[in-house]
Amino acid sequence: MSIKVVIAEPHGYCGNDNFGVQRAVRLAQKTARKQPGKTYLLGEIVHNQHVVSRLEKKYGLKTVQRIKDIPKGSMVIIRAHGVTPSVYQQAEKKGLNIIDATCPLVVQVHKEVKRLAAEGRQILYIASSKNHDEAVGVVGEAPKAVILTTLDELDKIKLKNPQKTIVLTQTTLSVLETQKKLNRFKAKYPEVEIKPHICLATSQRQKSAIELAKRIGFVIIVGHPTSSNSNRLKEVAQTAGAKTYIVDTDKELRPEWFKGIFEVAVSSGASTPEWLLKKVIKKIKNF
Template structure:
């Protein structure tokens, strides 16, 4: 029987998601509707659905957007040619790319300008990876995992750099970088690491949470990279961990075992706090005596102010 719930802190929205969602919210007030978002503003099904109902429609390609409309690029960033394509189509573009993703694009441009080949550690097909690699597809090689780090044969090794996606596993990425540094001793990395503060803090927080929980629930969508990593982190402590979009995906069977008394809850960087509250109230209704506490590992202060959108387009 569930007796205690511990909430990880920090959890949920990061500064980049607040920024991107804030831009859409402001655009809904300032521009004629509908407005359009290329793909998903952030990888969270409920946010995308809510914004769509209010007039911010997600589209799969620029071709789908009617001429003269406002088009928002998502927090994950886009390939550079998308800006030209949108302009050619007469669209007003608002770029909601997280500044920390933009930082990786700028590093890629700088390294390639200086003659480097880049080994980019990331997930094939993820929007962020697609955007960064498109900055210089002939000079950037994607490294998906340790096997690829062990087998990659760059065209030259004199000027080699690595960059990473912002939402990767800290542990696995460190192992991949270690392999690359052993194989290519002169390889250099970014001045400040690419895995962002929010990914780092949430992974550290869920690790502490998993140590004192019998089971961990991660609020987040299947296609959210950072949420997936949180579930993996928790599972490393030999407990069950489930990724759920919301309270309706909770399966009561998970809590039937006698030893499941303390539930740890966290949320990926794109999962809104109201989903956590709904899950907590679900447990409070089912187990009226359940105790709720919070486990804070670090305080976050990062904040990206929303720009003046009318000036921006």
């Protein structure tokens, strides 16, 4: 009898033609079709190396890490996590055509940081890690006005001007963990304004992973190691009491994990493509 697999909803890329990973990947494909050989990805467009490799192999996109490595007159795709304003300036100065695949939900945070900084507010920005691409881009809007921190370090933060401070967050943090830490922070600094920006795609996936973790007790997360939202899915499923593993591809699944297991929940990150998820499910069913 094959193992029963319950797939967490939603799955596949987050968003649609207007936002999210789906929009970013489609923009890259469309641009590469129109400008073959002249389209460049500046860093990983989304945090999944398999998606990037497919874009390179199938559509001829080239990935570079610096604007200076892109020939003048080329197309440059800005990653879904966004970049600092200085990157746009460099690209414009070099005469590149910018295709902005930054998720509009991340753009909202950029705009908010810029506006708040102009109003003289102090921004406390909570990231999954201080060097996450989304955090680097957001902080770059107003480096002097932003204190960059992580959930782990939040308790250690000492504010000089709590009445002037507003707390913003990265879009892919753990909802429950963030709520818990922010409640504690608010108790310490009641004057602080708190405005988390965890997106719906992130919170829906976490909610579904928690429900399945509680019901089934065994969860496989499909996501790339660099994907913040995939790592959060693993954490929330574990916290909900399930035995949880995260795999990048079906090749990382170990037969011994499934000994004596009849039912498995499979959840996936916002940048995990359907084809990778399907391979994982197929392999689990064959154990």
